[in-house]
Structure formats: C-alpha cells, structure tokens
Amino acid sequence: MNSPITNSLTQIRTALKEIWGYDNFRSPQGEIVNSLLSGKDALIIMPTGGGKSICFQLPALLNTGLTLVVSPLVALMENQVEELKQRNQKAALLHNELSSSQRRATLQALEKQQLRLLYLSPETLLSPPVWERLCQPELQINGLILDEAHCLAQWGDTFRPAYRRLGAVRPALLKTKPVGTKISIAAFTATADPSAQKIITDVLQLQKPDIYKLNPYRDNLHLNVRIAWTPKGRKQQLLKFIQKHHNQAGLIYVRTRKDSEELAAWLTELGYNTASYHAGLGATERRAVEASWLTGKIPFVVCTCAFGMGINKNNCRWIIHFHVPHLLSEYVQEIGRAGRDGKPAEALTLVSEPTGFLDSEDKQRRQFFEAQMFKQQERAKQLAKKIPKQGEITAITRQFSDGAMALSLLHSNGELKWLDPFHYVINSQSGHQAPTQLQAAKEMTRYLYTKQCRWNFLLKAFGFGAEAENWRCGHCDNCRK
Structure with a gap:
C-alpha cells in the first residue's frame, strides 16, 4: 500500500534548489507540486516554457515509488530524461528506437524498483512486455502523468488511437496492487480549449481534479x-x-x-x-x-x-x-x-x-483535412458493423488495418467502453457526435482573417474570455494597424 508523502515547504524548496538550482517556484508551480504530492488528480494548462515538467518531476523524485510519464514524442522523452540523468536522478525511458540492451537494462531497473520516473509512449505502456511488469503486485506505482495531454483530444493524421485506452489504465493496474493502493493521474498541456479540457477529464476518468489554468499570452x-x-x-x-x-x-x-x-x-x-x-x-x-x-x-x-x-x-x-x-x-x-x-x-x-x-493551396489543404476526417468517420461506422460486440484489440487490429482507429472513434462517440486497456464492449448507439475537429479547423480560419487583436482572439478561444474582455495586446499586426 502506498500513501502520499508529506513534505514540508522547506524540504520541497531544498530539493528544488539541490536538483535544479532554483531558489523558489514560479506561480503556480508550488501549488501544483503540493497537489501532486498529496496524491490528487489534476489538470494543468500552462504555456510553453512555463516550467511544467518540474511540476511533475519534483513530486516523483520526492516519492518512494514509480511515476509513469506518458509522452508522445521520442525527442520529448529523451531531452527530459537526459536532463534528469545529468542531475543524477533515477529516470529512464522506453521506446521502440532503443537497442535491445538499453531496453533490457531499463526493464531490469524497473523490476528492481530503482526508478522514480519512467517515460514511455502510450503504445509502449500498453505493449505486453512492459504492461506485464507494471502489473507485478510488488511494483509500487504512485502516479500516471500524461504530458502534452492535448494529443488525447486531437484527431486527424497525427492522432494516436492508444490515447483513448489510457482511461482504463488506472483501474486495471489497481486490480493488481495491494488493497488500499492509490494511483493519481495528472494531465499537463499548454493548449486545451474548454472542449478539449472536458475530453481529457472524461477519457482519463479524473476524480475531482485540482485544475490550474494559465492563459497562453506572452507579451514578448x-x-x-x-x-x-x-x-x-x-x-x-x-x-x-x-x-x-x-x-x-x-x-x-x-x-x-x-x-x-x-x-x-x-x-x-x-x-x-x-x-x-x-x-x-x-x-x-x-x-x-x-x-x-x-x-x-x-x-x-x-x-x-x-x-x-x-x-x-x-x-x-x-x-x-x-x-x-x-x-x-x-x-x-x-x-x-x-x-x-x-x-x-x-x-x-x-x-x-x-x-x-x-x-x-491553403484551401485545398483545408478541404483535404475535412475529407480525411469524414473518411475516418465512415470507416469506423462500417467497421462497427463487422467487428464483434465484445472483443480484444490485438485480434481486431490483426484482422482490420484500421481497427484501432475505428475502436477509438467509437469510444469518442460514447458507443464503446474499454473493460481494461485491451478489451472492449460496444454499447448501443449514443447519438453523440465524434470530435471531428472540423469546428476547430473553422476556428483557425476565423483567427487568420480576424481584424481584432490576435492575442485577444486566442485567449477567448482557449476559455479565457473574462481576462480578454476589452483588452488588446498592442503588438500584434492588427493592433499595430
């Protein structure tokens, strides 16, 4: 059984100074660190360059168990892990570009509970060799961090179907751990409008999350x-x-x-x-x-x-x-x-x-994007008629090349439930509209041709309308005109 570790503000600041060399936090880093140390779920929206990685790295390093960091890009993982290793911290990563010896060394460190932070992609997290080790009863897992969480709400040619299965990870892991174990989930992103925030919260099944939102405005x-x-x-x-x-x-x-x-x-x-x-x-x-x-x-x-x-x-x-x-x-x-x-x-x-x-060209690209979204929806509808009402994802993807994408689209429509990260059941038609993001694409077009302050437009689009009321940045092209 794991329980939240209690650290005084002095201990936390001491660790911040020893590891990163900073005397104090930028607002609201300190509050976020305290929230994660207390074992709460959280949704954090901070601008790029706002120091969000420290917010989850520091609690993970102060705790005794393992924190899993789900990240979308190899470069993102490598940069953060390299920086942590340079600071002599117990961090590692797993991705499909590692050599077999590197992968073996990380899995051994995982089994011996020598790590505080393990970075992996959603696909690696849900791969059998890794998942089996994470389900070992003796492996203490404190938290799951979803970095760049906007990827979960993003559709189109860059979408990764494995993201829609992440909400089933915590319940499945808890079934393998001692009674009373708690695993918190925190989602971090620089960009999530109100619609994306709801998708992130719902898909990850966040429980009464602490929410921290900083607007994306940068005066420089x-x-x-x-x-x-x-x-x-x-x-x-x-x-x-x-x-x-x-x-x-x-x-x-x-x-x-x-x-x-x-x-x-x-x-x-x-x-x-x-x-x-x-x-x-x-x-x-x-x-x-x-x-x-x-x-x-x-x-x-x-x-x-x-x-x-x-x-x-x-x-x-x-x-x-x-x-x-x-x-x-x-x-x-x-x-x-x-x-x-x-x-x-x-x-x-x-x-x-x-x-x-x-x-x-721009018009053609926009039309192509819309056509691709429509095709994805149609393929999912057709596949839903062919696949079993209850099944296992590997079997479906083996039989249908678009199987994983179709299951994810059905999940986004509320027509499918993940029983665990690998098994699904299809419900009756929900009538929900899948987040095709065609509306979001139209918002991008409106931004390009707006005559109002561009930062004002962005703040309103991302849910900071009150802060943007009767306000102009003074330095965008529209304000300068």
Whole structure:
C-alpha cells in the first residue's frame, strides 16, 4: 500500500534548489507540486516554457515509488530524461528506437524498483512486455502523468488511437496492487480549449481534479499574419523575412514531409544553411538535425509538426508558418517555441487570400483535412458493423488495418467502453457526435482573417474570455494597424 508523502515547504524548496538550482517556484508551480504530492488528480494548462515538467518531476523524485510519464514524442522523452540523468536522478525511458540492451537494462531497473520516473509512449505502456511488469503486485506505482495531454483530444493524421485506452489504465493496474493502493493521474498541456479540457477529464476518468489554468499570452511574442497572393509571392515573403532575421534562430513550419524536403532543398540551393525535418526520417537523422539546430550549427529548420515538443531552445527568435496549421492548438504549440528567454520574438503566418483564386493551396489543404476526417468517420461506422460486440484489440487490429482507429472513434462517440486497456464492449448507439475537429479547423480560419487583436482572439478561444474582455495586446499586426 502506498500513501502520499508529506513534505514540508522547506524540504520541497531544498530539493528544488539541490536538483535544479532554483531558489523558489514560479506561480503556480508550488501549488501544483503540493497537489501532486498529496496524491490528487489534476489538470494543468500552462504555456510553453512555463516550467511544467518540474511540476511533475519534483513530486516523483520526492516519492518512494514509480511515476509513469506518458509522452508522445521520442525527442520529448529523451531531452527530459537526459536532463534528469545529468542531475543524477533515477529516470529512464522506453521506446521502440532503443537497442535491445538499453531496453533490457531499463526493464531490469524497473523490476528492481530503482526508478522514480519512467517515460514511455502510450503504445509502449500498453505493449505486453512492459504492461506485464507494471502489473507485478510488488511494483509500487504512485502516479500516471500524461504530458502534452492535448494529443488525447486531437484527431486527424497525427492522432494516436492508444490515447483513448489510457482511461482504463488506472483501474486495471489497481486490480493488481495491494488493497488500499492509490494511483493519481495528472494531465499537463499548454493548449486545451474548454472542449478539449472536458475530453481529457472524461477519457482519463479524473476524480475531482485540482485544475490550474494559465492563459497562453506572452507579451514578448509578436503575432503577424500576411496574405501571400501567389505561390511565388509566398516564397518571396519567406526570403524577405529570413534576410531580415539573418543569423537568428528560427523554425519554418510546413504541412507535409514532401513540403519540408522540397522547401529545404530550394533554400539550400539559394545558399542557406538549413535542413528538412519530419517523422519519416530515421532516428539518427532526426537527432542530428535537432542537435545542429540546438547548438547553432544551422540557424533554422524546415519542419513539420513532428518538430517542437520538448525541444528547448531559449533563443529561438522567430517562427514562420509557411503553411497554415489545421488547428489553433497546433498553432499555439508551435509559436510557443519562440522567445522562451523572454526577449522579443516574432511569429509570422503566411496565408492565401480568402477566395483561394490566385493561390488555392491553403484551401485545398483545408478541404483535404475535412475529407480525411469524414473518411475516418465512415470507416469506423462500417467497421462497427463487422467487428464483434465484445472483443480484444490485438485480434481486431490483426484482422482490420484500421481497427484501432475505428475502436477509438467509437469510444469518442460514447458507443464503446474499454473493460481494461485491451478489451472492449460496444454499447448501443449514443447519438453523440465524434470530435471531428472540423469546428476547430473553422476556428483557425476565423483567427487568420480576424481584424481584432490576435492575442485577444486566442485567449477567448482557449476559455479565457473574462481576462480578454476589452483588452488588446498592442503588438500584434492588427493592433499595430
């Protein structure tokens, strides 16, 4: 049986100083640490660069058992674990890019209860070798942390079906532990509108969670949206911006792997020192590009949304969205890479004129996204007619290539319940509309063409309307006009 550890404020601050070198917390870090140390569930929304990782790392290191950190990206896990190891802390990670010897060493450390923090993806958490070890009765697990929790509410080509099964993890683990064991759950993200907050709370089955919400406003981050009338004009605006920010660190976001490679090749031909980055690259290539950018060997990277989360470079001065993100949550995550040192930074988005007559690329991308969402829904409906009303996910995915996605969509509609992380039962039709995010995509379009203060728009979109009332940032393009 585990029980929350009681630490005095002095002990907590001492640990903060010894491990990270900080004398005190930034608000509301101290309150969040206390909440997690007391074993409560929590939902935490903090801006990128707000110091959220300390909020769950410190309680985990002060406790005696294990805290599981579910994280979406290898780079995100590697950066956080490397920093903890440099501070001589008992942290490790598991992902499918590890060598067999590294994986074996981590699993042994897990079995011997030598770890305080174990980082893994949702897919790794639910893989048989890992799950079997986590279910050992003698393994003390204190908490489950979901980092970048907005991924749970995000649909489309980047969605990971395993996220929808995470709500069944705690009840299943508790069945294998001594009576009286408690496992808390805390979800952390920089971007969750009220709808996403409800999805996160419901799917994870958070129990009376403490909720901490900080608005995403950054007074040093200047937002700018410019119309690119033609494809050629879009490239000309990009070059003009890069020349203006010569030798400053930045990121250029595009939509697809092909876009990333072609734009990086074009800029390289013009003499710029850059690189392409996307999820299709091998692990070694991705790490090499990340290291080159972090150390300043290349000033900017042409990347898809695969680049960003967990990659901490304080002096990134600018972000360009060469192509428009589909969702505001993606946009806020990506612009949050800039100006983390508190100094002025600029976020420029290039967008086609609204009709799409002169440059139809943005319109075509938006229509493709909507069509993909519709196809996902239709495939799920058709598959629901073919699969057993009760079953096991591995058998379904073996028989149907889209099985995991379909089960997740049925779960989001309220038509499916996970009996545990591996077994499901389909209920009668609920009549709920799945979160296709088409409405969220329309919100992104409204943001691009709004005439109001851009930060005011973002604050309202993410549920901070009261704070945004009759307020203007004074430094976005609309305010400057």
